[in-house]
Amino acid sequence: MKGQLTVKNLTRHYRLRQRGNLFARTKTLKAVDGLTFDVAPGEMLGIVGESGSGKSTTARLLLGHISATSGEVVFGGEKVGAVPDLAWRRMRRRMQMIYQDPLGALDPRITIGEQIGEPLIVHFPDITRDARRAKVRAVMGNVGLSSHHGDRFPHELSGGQRQRVIIARALVMEPELLVCDEPVSALDVSVQAQVLNVFQDVRARNGFTGVFISHDLKVVRQIADRVAVMYLGRIVEIGRPDEVFHQPLHPYSRALVSAVPRKGRSARERIILAGDPPNPVNVPPGCPFHTRCPQVKPVCRIERPELMSEGGRAVACHLVNNPSTARVAVADGEAA
Amino acid sequence: MAIEQDGLSTDGSVFTEKSGLRAFLQTWPPMVILAIVWLGLMVFIAIFAPLLTPYDFMAVDVLARLKPPVFFGGTFNHVLGTDQLGRDVLSRAIASIRVSITIALCATLISTIVGVTLGFIAAYFRGWVDQVVLTIVDAQLAMPFMIIAIAVLAFLGNSLPIFVMLLGLYGWEQVTRIARGLAISANTQGYAAAAREIGASPGRIYLRHILPNISATIVIAMTLNIPGVILLESSLSFLGIGLQPPQTSLGNMVGYGRDYIQSAPWIMLMPSAVIVVTTLSVSIMGDWLRDRIDPTVK
Numbered sequence: 168m169k170g171q172l173t174v175k176n177l178t179r180h181y182r183l184r185q186r187g188n189l190f191a192r193t194k195t196l197k198a199v200d201g202l203t204f205d206v207a208p209g210e211m212l213g214i215v216g217e218s219g220s221g222k223s224t225t226a227r228l229l230l231g232h233i234s235a236t237s238g239e240v241v242f243g244g245e246k247v248g249a250v251p252d253l254a255w256r257r258m259r260r261r262m263q264m265i266y267q268d269p270l271g272a273l274d275p276r277i278t279i280g281e282q283i284g285e286p287l288i289v290h291f292p293d294i295t296r297d298a299r300r301a302k303v304r305a306v307m308g309n310v311g312l313s314s315h316h317g318d319r320f321p322h323e324l325s326g327g328q329r330q331r332v333i334i335a336r337a338l339v340m341e342p343e344l345l346v347c348d349e350p351v352s353a354l355d356v357s358v359q360a361q362v363l364n365v366f367q368d369v370r371a372r373n374g375f376t377g378v379f380i381s382h383d384l385k386v387v388r389q390i391a392d393r394v395a396v397m398y399l400g401r402i403v404e405i406g407r408p409d410e411v412f413h414q415p416l417h418p419y420s421r422a423l424v425s426a427v428p429r430k431g432r433s434a435r436e437r438i439i440l441a442g443d444p445p446n447p448v449n450v451p452p453g454c455p456f457h458t459r460c461p462q463v464k465p466v467c468r469i470e471r472p473e474l475m476s477e478g479g480r481a482v483a484c485h486l487v488n489n490p491s492t493a494r495v496a497v498a499d500g501e502a503a
Numbered sequence: 504m505a506i507e508q509d510g511l512s513t514d515g516s517v518f519t520e521k522s523g524l525r526a527f528l529q530t531w532p533p534m535v536i537l538a539i540v541w542l543g544l545m546v547f548i549a550i551f552a553p554l555l556t557p558y559d560f561m562a563v564d565v566l567a568r569l570k571p572p573v574f575f576g577g578t579f580n581h582v583l584g585t586d587q588l589g590r591d592v593l594s595r596a597i598a599s600i601r602v603s604i605t606i607a608l609c610a611t612l613i614s615t616i617v618g619v620t621l622g623f624i625a626a627y628f629r630g631w632v633d634q635v636v637l638t639i640v641d642a643q644l645a646m647p648f649m650i651i652a653i654a655v656l657a658f659l660g661n662s663l664p665i666f667v668m669l670l671g672l673y674g675w676e677q678v679t680r681i682a683r684g685l686a687i688s689a690n691t692q693g694y695a696a697a698a699r700e701i702g703a704s705p706g707r708i709y710l711r712h713i714l715p716n717i718s719a720t721i722v723i724a725m726t727l728n729i730p731g732v733i734l735l736e737s738s739l740s741f742l743g744i745g746l747q748p749p750q751t752s753l754g755n756m757v758g759y760g761r762d763y764i765q766s767a768p769w770i771m772l773m774p775s776a777v778i779v780v781t782t783l784s785v786s787i788m789g790d791w792l793r794d795r796i797d798p799t800v801k
Contacts (some may be wrong), residue, residue: 230700232696254701256703256704259702260702270693271692271693272693272697274694274698274715274716275716276715276716277711277712285701285703286701286702289702289703289704290702351694357761473644
């Protein structure tokens with residue numbers, strides 16, 4: 168049974184203390200700040216955004232690897248906690264993660280075959296050795312590893328092969344929820360395509376619910392059913408990939424999409440954002456994007472736009488959601 | 504200006520083939536080979552001691568007292584001479600090696616198990632458990648082990664099991680510290696986090712993933728502990744509170760042979776030489792093992 172993933176008002180704050188000052192006030196870094204979204208059973212949600220926008224924190228929160236400051240994650244009717252007790256460990260049978268750094272996530276002293284089979288040993292201790300081996304071989308075949316790779320150690324494989332080992336280890340349990348944190352960003356383009364094909368094959372066969380995090384819009388467009396754009400720990404736009412990527416509504420999404428190089432488009436059409444994203448410790452009041460927004464209106468500096476959905480598409484922007492207020496605000500601004 | 508190219512081989516390869524003997528000696532230095540051969544001999548003697556002794560090590564022959572070794576005026580009846588009661592020194596040395604090696608290995612095994620267990624417990628629970636373990640470690644470090652050993656032996660009397668367990672407490676605090684530190688740093692590595700996120704139990708994470716990854720350092724700590732135990736056992740036996748006669752050990756032989764150091768020096772020189780060479784061999788091998796096992800040294 169596949170489950171639905173429901174995220175309600177999820178936040179994760181980190182407290183920071185300034186170095187070298189004993190009496191300094193602690194500051195709060197809002198890595199993830201109030202995420203609310205659903206992923207339907209069998210759906211693949213893509214999350215895009217620039218570095219530091221809270222994508223990886225979101226991934227770890229969804230699986231309960233780190234605890235949320237507030238809000239909750241519910242998968243298949245069960246609340247996902249972050250205390251690694253027995254129930255939490257049982258839940259790992261249903262949800263797995265694919266890591267960005269494959270070499271770091273593999274034990275250097277254990278052969279590939281055993282590492283792929285390890286979730287089976289952990290969750291199904293009754294399974295016989297031969298059955299486990301057969302299963303591991305089958306999964307390795309699915310991700311394009313030959314069976315002789317099973318006796319190798321992680322450092323003897325190439326980067327793409329290691330990433331496929333990580334994918335095989337996550338898939339061997341046939342998880343219902345798979346969270347992929349930049350699974351292909353470390354791979355070269357040809358291997359990326361292979362790995363993405365593996366994903367789509369397995370999805371067609373097992374149909375897991377997925378969250379796919381990437382900064383590569385082309386990859387997300389290929390694999391996701393729905394895509395969310397994150398900026399400074401918040402979702403600014405969510406919708407079907409063809410809509411979001413062909414007619415982005417939020418100014419940030421527009422800038423992001425225009426940054427993808429495309430043939431036959433002059434460089435002048437590119438929207439170049441000024442400056443870096445603001446420090447997440449001091450998120451500006453109002454719309455967090457107003458410091459870089461090319462279409463900023465006075466109201467954006469005061470009031471934070473809410474994510475308003477309309478027919479499966481949601482945008483957090485005053486310009487889109489209530490253009491009249493924005494215009495009125497402009498009029499006020501001119502009058503003042 | 505011509506570039507000197509004498510160093511390059513004729514086929515243009517930048518790698519030069521080493522001769523077989525040089526390559527062999529580079530991986531297996533002669534000192535290491537000697538040390539390993541000696542330790543192998545010691546283990547062999549420890550296992551087959553009853554078959555190797557020409558005489559019973561406790562057999563007294565008063566007519567053949569204080570006979571010198573074979574090239575110092577003795578006969579082949581007693582190759583290494585006899586002691587003050589006419590007991591064959593070679594037989595006693597073989598029996599002593601068996602006892603001392605067994606004690607050293609058992610004690611080191613015990614201290615390693617105790618140390619790794621406590622270290623992992625401290626690393627897993629952290630917080631106050633960690634503090635308690637570290638406090639016990641510090642208390643142990645603050646007290647000379649010799650004094651503890653003398654006190655324990657004075658109160659509990661002496662038997663082989665008590666003696667082995669007592670020596671098994673020698674050096675546990677160092678293993679605890681090493682295991683705790685390594686486990687804490689291994690825990691932050693990706694593979695430990697990944698194992699946890701697969702759903703593996705803490706026992707599995709520590710024994711299946713962390714222990715193999717830190718085993719190199721633990722093995723080296725063990726090899727450093729063995730000479731310490733041999734010397735401690737010898738010192739205690741030398742003081743007369745270790746193994747009691749008619750049991751024998753290397754330190755015991757040195758202790759009782761010191762009365763005859765002027766008239767019959769072979770009684771104590773033989774076991775002393777074994778102690779020195781064995782501890783030296785273990786240290787050499789430990790050094791070499793560290794270089795071999797640790798991939799960062801290569």
